[in-house]
Amino acid sequence: MTKVYHRPDERGYFGRFGGAFIPEMLHRNVAELRERYLDITSDPGFRREFDALLREYVGRPTPLYLAERLSEVVGARIWLKREDLCHTGAHKINNTVGQVLLAQRLGRRRIIAETGAGQHGVATATVCALKGLECVVYMGEKDIARQAPNVARMRMLGAQVVPATSGSRTLKDATNEAIRDWINHPEDTHYIIGSVVGPHPYPDMVARFQSVISLEVRAQLLTATGSELPTHVVACVGGGSNAAGAFYHFLEEPSVRIVAVEAAGMGVESGQSAATTRLGKPGILHGSMSLLMQTEDGQVVEPHSISAGLDYPGIGPMHAHLFESGRGDFLSATDEEALAAAFELSRLEGIIPALETAHALAVLPRMGLKPSDQVVLCLSGRGDKDLATYMQAMESGMDTQKTDIP
């Protein structure tokens, strides 16, 4: 039997991770999705509308840009997949376009979503505005405070933003509240999960919508270099959707090194971290078995990351499997390393990245790369939403010009 990494089995398992651990109140909706998502999304009418929106509304294909000055500093050829140039500023909209079209075909008029950094919330609110659907976004109270511009954008787009006030008041709790909303509104509502987490079929469905990233990379690399395959693909992992999309069409290519980067927060051992593969054990959160940061008693631990989009105590089951099987290398970057990497990219390439993405950039010097390596890095989003954090870093006197810029 050949191992398959990019898809789950028919019960939604990637290795021993995945499944659908949901209360009966969600059964009908999740079962309906599971039974219909493949048929609906492979229908030619759906594909036409999806592809047209990605092209004309989202702005795909996004460029694959050879970052020459960054390459020189790192000592390998670094290709940036510019998801930051998508409409709304991150990869998240690839998934929300797909799921809104799916929700319409399921006859749903009301859309709910959770959001951490606010990028998924904005992407959901955007496509709901486009299609005239009601939109409610749950967001942790703490994230509402640190991602104010995105909160304003969602409201301007007509979405209702509901603060999640329980627990750590971040992404985990926003997801709990969104799931509870779905339990209370089973007939008219579709829940658009923003990452490759949740009960089957969400991890697979979201990965398929995001897989356009690696599909484009293959074609673009072929044109640019004569080979479809890079030596490495690097992406940050919160729940893991931009990483799943960037890895997807390379997972069955053994020559391609898969590098996932988690948020180490103040340091993996500091007690203030979100590095799930380092700190987690198998467990169940939000309807799937995966790796989970938890106490000895199985209570979910409150994570920490400077980046709201990575501030999550779990990862998607596909990634847990990539980690456990050894198919992926899992690295991590601290808050401070991510900040430094964000400033470095800004000054080297004139691209201000999202804080989430900055974690992926931060590990490049540590990967032991050779000059001949062709590295694709998923530049998952732009940094507009993080300006307040970046300004604070500058005001705090952080050395924002550490790199000797050639």
Add this chain to the structure above:
Amino acid sequence: MSRLQPLFDRKRRGVLNVYCTAGFPRRDDTLPVLRALEGHGADIIELGMPYSDPLADGPVIQRSNATALANGMSIPLLFSQLEALRPSVGLPVILMGYLNPILQYGFERFCADAARVGIDGLILPDLPEYEYEHVYGPIIRAHGLDFSFLVTPETSEERVRRLDALSNGFLYAVSSSSTTGGDSDMGPVEGYLGRLRKFALRNPVLVGFGIRDRGGFLAACKHAEGAIIGSAYIRALEAGGDVDVATERFLQAILT
């Protein structure tokens, strides 16, 4: 042997199951609450094991979970409290909880300890039917524990029958599509319960979610063997004061 079957053999109408959270309102209130519930007329006790992320629960039970965890409640501590459960409490006691803390404790060890201290059954809302049938159900049954699945107004007849066939003790009918503690208008619920009744299921049916007073209890009991009250009782305990006095006042208002 579970105490549920003998209870339903004796009592087919108006069975009152009351939910409480272990370690709430104070850490060592677990047994005093159980004794008070038995002393003042409950028929079954559903003892909740607190969890950091209780997805199927509304604000009141979320709050009691958070308080119990802050009190230091855990599964090992619960079992040490429950060493004194029997014979001081004679009622059937069901443990309710989410799967993750149980998996970390060890599923088999959990079932063995539960059976040893005299627990009668389990309700694990996020344990799906497939995993129950293939992995966990055989362990639960091997330790002589009953297991109740939930059904909702959205559950198809075919699925109700399958979940009834897999359940032992009773079937848990969620009164409406909601998290716990919502407002249930018993009107439409009666139609749904009437439908369940016609299925002539093998298990007694207890109705839960959103029942908080005598009126709701009587309406539920018209079409089912009994009802489960949770959030309303937690709220009564939250008001403070002596656990026994609060429980007596609460149960009297429901039962008389």
